[in-house]
Amino acid sequence: MLPSIGLGTYKLKGEEVIDSVTNALELGYRHIDTAQMYDNEREVGRAIADSGVPRDDIFLTTKVWTDRFRHDDLIASLHESLERLGTEYVDLVLLHWPSPNGEVPMAESMAALVEAKRQGLTRHIGVSNFTNAQLDEALNLEGGDQIITNQVEVHPFLANRKVVDHCEARGVKVTGYMPLARGRVMEDDTLKAIAEEQNATPAQIALAWVASRDIVVIPSSTRREHLESNMEAMKISLTADEMTRIDELDRGERIANPSFAPEWDE
Template sequence: MAQAILPRIGLGTFRLKEQEVIDSVSSALELGYRHIDTAQMYDNEAAVGRAIRDSAVPRDEIFLTTKIWYDRLKGDDLIQSLEESLEKLGVDHVDLALIHWPSPNDEVPMTEYIGKLNEAREKGLTKHIGISNFTIAQVDEALGVPGGEYIVTNQIEVHPYLANRKLVDHCQSKGLQVTGYMPLAVGKVMKEPVLQEIANEHGVTPAQVALAWVAARDIVVIPSSTRPAHQRANLAALDIELSADEIARIDALDAGERIANPDFAPAWDE
């Protein structure tokens, strides 16, 4: 099953640049993280790669993900863009290459770019392939085109205010691992009274409760953090066991509140 492929928690690097991302990745690896998530659009692949090279952790113990931006999906440009990413990262392959967003308005046919993504896998540029920000209909289309059978994950926004339940359930029913980004709703969870109450009962933080709730749904979490203390707390969140009542209380926070919603986003599942 795809579930075994991705480590349960990773370090997100969105918005982190230069020395900040080097420090973040370095401390995360030192603390025991073995899953690092970057993207072409983050403009930090070179810095992420440097931190990985300078780490004492062997490259083959690190699960490294990058994502191909939607303007590089056409023809051979997809493979060329991934080769550029590998050069910046200073590696000969990534462990997972994702299509960051489906082609806006289907400008590039999915059969074309999923096929090229799988070709990149066959060439050894990436061990695994996946998608990100794909809707239910797009997941089904991607899985149905040649090469789509190798897709292992759909990376989507998931946090207590956006449970994204229909899409999560659909992906899991198809055997896809779901990777949840922005699991802390860009810090909003810290001020949530419900999470604060549950956190107090467990002697942990609201952020840890939010991560435990996402992880309890068999979703890989990739919180972004620059502070070692927070990174350590995020790792420890996987050991928190929430009761059915606590999970139900967090479930009730779902308001369909989407943070990542650019103008080129697909028509989301309600």
């Protein structure tokens, strides 16, 4: 359902995001991830429209920001996203973060997601940055069985095992964002050594490690050669010893941790 690799567009704006999405689609990417908060939906939509790739061949994800979580406002925000994206539907809509301090009851936001799917605004629904307890709460609500993914930070320095294992146990796919730890993987000696053994780059090794855990990866890149290299990483098979060596890099190094973040499962 979810393509194993996608293009993340966080922090990409204007011509930069247009070029990134254009190059990705030319290289064979068919999974594009954006969000209302990224302020680039219009450019993402333009690049998709100009690509010549049939819309139905592309898995397009957007995320609703926390200030639009009330039922009617969430539906209205999706109509706005669709207008900016220039499409009649998205393939996946996520709640971008849990509602800060539980301001909007999860039942209200979940009901809105289910309604959005019923109206054909999205084909699938999911959540992002949810703790295990929050995911359980969402799954137990009406329509919770329709949640297909929890998008969370995952990279060699933050394995996020408790969340990944819990999602797997509950039948929810994990999508891992920031799989390259904003480029920090390139400086790690263990990843560099394995990369040399595999005739690859440290970034490719990091992506292969995340993907080998049955996690969808959505790395971001503005350079065509890096986009191509990231896709090639999906073909790399790591040995059990290499996996163990990368496993040992986990140090709970969380990059996305805003003031309104939930109390994480550590």
